[in-house]
Amino acid sequence: xxxxxxxxxxxxxxxxxxxxxxxxxxxxxxxxxxxxxxxxxxxxxxxxxxxxxxxxxxxxxxxxxxxxxxxxxxxxxxxxxxxxxxxxxxxxxxxxxxxxxxxxxxxxxxxxxxxxxxxxxxxxxxxxxxxxxxxxxxxxxxxxxxxxxxxxxxxxxxxxxxxxxxxxxxxxxxxxxxxxxxxxxxxxxxxxxxxxxxxxxxxxxxxxxxxxxxxxxxxxxxxxxxxxxxxxxxxxxxxxxxxxxxxxxxxxxxxxxxxxxxxxxxxxxxxxxxxxxxxxxxxxxxxxxxxxxxxxxxxxxxxxxxxxxxxxxxxxxxxxxxxxxxxxxxxxxxxxxxxxxxxxxxxxxxxxx
Numbered sequence: 001x002x003x004x005x006x007x008x009x010x011x012x013x014x015x016x017x018x019x020x021x022x023x024x025x026x027x028x029x030x031x032x033x034x035x036x037x038x039x040x041x042x043x044x045x046x047x048x049x050x051x052x053x054x055x056x057x058x059x060x061x062x063x064x065x066x067x068x069x070x071x072x073x074x075x076x077x078x079x080x081x082x083x084x085x086x087x088x089x090x091x092x093x094x095x096x097x098x099x100x101x102x103x104x105x106x107x108x109x110x111x112x113x114x115x116x117x118x119x120x121x122x123x124x125x126x127x128x129x130x131x132x133x134x135x136x137x138x139x140x141x142x143x144x145x146x147x148x149x150x151x152x153x154x155x156x157x158x159x160x161x162x163x164x165x166x167x168x169x170x171x172x173x174x175x176x177x178x179x180x181x182x183x184x185x186x187x188x189x190x191x192x193x194x195x196x197x198x199x200x201x202x203x204x205x206x207x208x209x210x211x212x213x214x215x216x217x218x219x220x221x222x223x224x225x226x227x228x229x230x231x232x233x234x235x236x237x238x239x240x241x242x243x244x245x246x247x248x249x250x251x252x253x254x255x256x257x258x259x260x261x262x263x264x265x266x267x268x269x270x271x272x273x274x275x276x277x278x279x280x281x282x283x284x285x286x287x288x289x290x291x292x293x294x295x296x297x298x299x300x301x302x303x304x305x306x307x308x309x310x311x312x313x314x315x316x317x318x319x320x321x322x323x324x325x326x327x328x329x330x331x332x333x334x335x336x337x338x339x340x341x342x343x344x345x346x347x348x349x350x351x352x353x
Contacts, residue, residue: 004300005293006325009051009307011284012222012259014095014171016051019300019307020321021262021286022314024054024099024173024227026067028340034059034072035081043347044096045088046318051307053089054225054262057101057175060160061153062116064181066103068133069340073098073163074156086168097171097225098164100157100215104181105142105190106235108132118142119149121184121191121198121207127236131339139236150197150207153181158214165219171259172215173225174208179235182208186245189238201241205249212253221257225286229264230271243271250280258283262309265289278304293324319351328352 009016031037044053059065059072072078082098089096105120110132112118120142129136145153161172176182184190185207191198197207215224231242239245250261261281263273265288277285287299288309296308313320316333323330329352337345 003297003325005297005308006321009284011052011225011306012171012257013220014052014097014223014259016095016307017093018051018321020051020296020324021307021309022047022050022053023288023309023311024056024175025311025315026056026070027338027346028067028069029342029346030069030071031081032069033077034065034070034075035078036071036085037081038084039343039347040071041084041088044085045092046347046351047314047320048089048092048094049319049321050094050314053094053096054173054309055096055098055169057099058160058164060100060102060156062113063119064102064104064156065112065116066107066130066180068111068131073100073160073167079163079167082164082167082169090168095170097173098167098169099173099175099227100160100164101175102153102157102181104184106130106139106179108137108140110134110137119145119153120181121145121193124190124192126179126190144193147195147197154207154210154214157211158218161215161218161224165223171223171225173227173262174212174215175227176208177227177229177232177234177264179232179237182211183232183237186249187237187239187242189236189240201245201248202252204245205252208249209252212256212258216256216258222259224258225260225262226253226258227262227264229266230273230276231266231268232264233267242266242268243276246271246276247280250277254280254282260284260286260306262286262288274303274305315345316349318349323352326352
């Protein structure tokens with residue numbers, strides 16, 4: 001029987017050789033100055049057989065950084081440092097997009113450059129802790145963005161998109177889940193503004209719609225993707241009516257012509273993210289939620305899903321496409337080396353014999 005997973009697919013201007021997507025995963029191997037390292041070029045190059053690689057979250061500004069050792073795309077040195085990464089992927093016939101991730105209120109001064117701030121839609125501290133060089137620390141209260149500063153942040157997303165293309169990326173993906181800045185604007189628990197960016201679902205959606213429009217203005221919406229997970233409570237995120245929020249939001253962006261929507265299954269039982277996406281979004285759909293080969297094959301065959309993204313499998317199986325194709329066993333992941341460190345547990349996982 002032919003494999004749907006192994007068949008090619010078109011996402012906007014992105015031509016994928018198969019439907020096995022490498023999901024974005026923070027691995028905390030960036031340089032101290034936010035640059036991508038030679039080790040990262042090796043790591044991503046090893047996984048170039050994926051239909052598409054989505055990079056780890058990359059901050060569009062110094063304020064946008066939340067976690068230790070995450071890379072940026074807002075300085076000339078950072079742009080140059082990503083070029084060997086995209087070259088390594090393209091040399092093996094791969095496609096790679098950059099996930100742009102502004103963490104907003106999720107962060108701590110210990111993880112940021114001197115002078116960088118923690119900003120958000122409203123001055124509401126996220127519940128929880130974050131890992132820092134000095135151990136686990138509580139999130140701090142962010143400073144609410146002014147209207148003029150919102151314009152600046154939107155412009156930073158646009159510039160980050162332009163910089164990603166200059167670094168050789170085939171496309172970009174907006175990170176709009178996990179409690180980060182776009183999700184903070186959408187959710188009632190983190191957005192209590194009284195202006196045109198808060199209150200109604202239309203106002204709460206405005207920032208994300210304008211960010212996507214700014215990113216699309218660089219070279220078309222058909223190189224821009226979007227990642228969502230309606231109702232995801234990570235990093236203290238809460239929305240009173242997440243289904244209503246995403247019904248409106250997806251309707252608002254449906255006709256933009258985005259390259260794809262990348263959806264994680266919702267932890268809220270009454271939200272069927274596939275049904276939500278197919279009813280309210282026009283365009284290709286990638287789904288993510290701990291699939292294995294058989295369940296991924298089935299969901300593409302039986303439902304209106306165009307591709308499946310895999311996270312943990314890609315940590316320990318750089319040749320995941322081959323392993324699926326040849327029914328080879330999967331290597332186990334070393335949980336102790338997921339975040340930070342050097343080559344061990346990162347670029348030293350061997351390919352199958």
